[in-house]
Amino acid sequence: MQVLVDDFVKRGYFGVILTGGEPTLHPELPRICRYARDSGLHVRMITNGSRLSEPDFAKAMADAGLQLVHVSIYSTRPEVEQQLRGNAGTLEKAYAALDNADRYGVEVNINSVINKLNADHLHENIQYFIENHPYIRHFVWNNLDPSMGRAEVNQDQFTPRLADFEVSLARALQLLQRTGRTFRVEKVPLCYMTDFAWASTETRKIVKGEERIVHFLDQKQTVRQTDWEHIYSEACEHCTLRTICGGLFDRGNGYDPAELSPVFVSRDAIVKRIITDPSDPSYALRTLEAWQEDFDKRCEETARGDHKRRPAADEPDESFRDANAPPVGALTDKGERLFAAKRRSEAKKAEKLGVRMERTAEDAD
């Protein structure tokens, strides 16, 4: 982890996100956090809140320099949260995690994956947080990745249509805006959030030309992402937002391009709002003219194919490997035995819940 953190610092990265799976299961998390923070990185974590509901652990992470925590909650309706988590009592723990983070001075945000079961009450969740946890000032939504976990083999149960959440998402964002809160939305095409296009994670990345490195604890190891795996439909060619829109998330044919429809609004107004955002320190060019020049240069590079020198998404970045790096992610016999045991116990649980198991690389073979 030290090698990775040192490399992020060398690349001039702003920060590191400790995520998972569930990062709090890592026994050395506070030490990792401390090292990243001491190296000058901004440190944030995404968690289900289970361990953070323990005051001692929350304090240890705060003392180690954790600055921001995103607690993942799908729904404030207990029965929906329980169905999606597959466990009872997780909602109370997540609420305790929110309060603990706030108590120990760690800024706290809510992360929520939009899916078929919560698509109609995203605004109701926001109302609850405003009333019961008013210190939460920032919310992040991710539309479901249909190729991940249980969603992959239970798409009809979990994958929403874009139209399922459009109205509720708009109401939720309006509520947040009215109360002076901030938000980001990931994997939602701009035609389903046109009034809030500046809050799209993909659009902000496209506008700012961002890349990110993801270090996986499996064979994938370290991947540098510069391409966002999205697709467009014919309708997109007529849309004024085409050049800054991430389009439709392209995984597992979960979403239908026929749901996209062009919009005719000012692209530059959206760009300007992103690049002049005083709360976002991650982009240096602050005028529309400077941005346009930078953006044109990047587009030309793409057209010439220069960007292909970089590894594509999900391709291990060999140039990154450091000869001194520990063999992170190496498979051992013991690890494989533990994994097999875990699969057996998960299979029993899945059977009880009436869902199918996600597929592994081995199943695919």
Ligand code: SF4
């Ligand atoms: S029509 Fe296509 S380019 Fe336009 S907002 Fe929708 S997904 Fe984006």
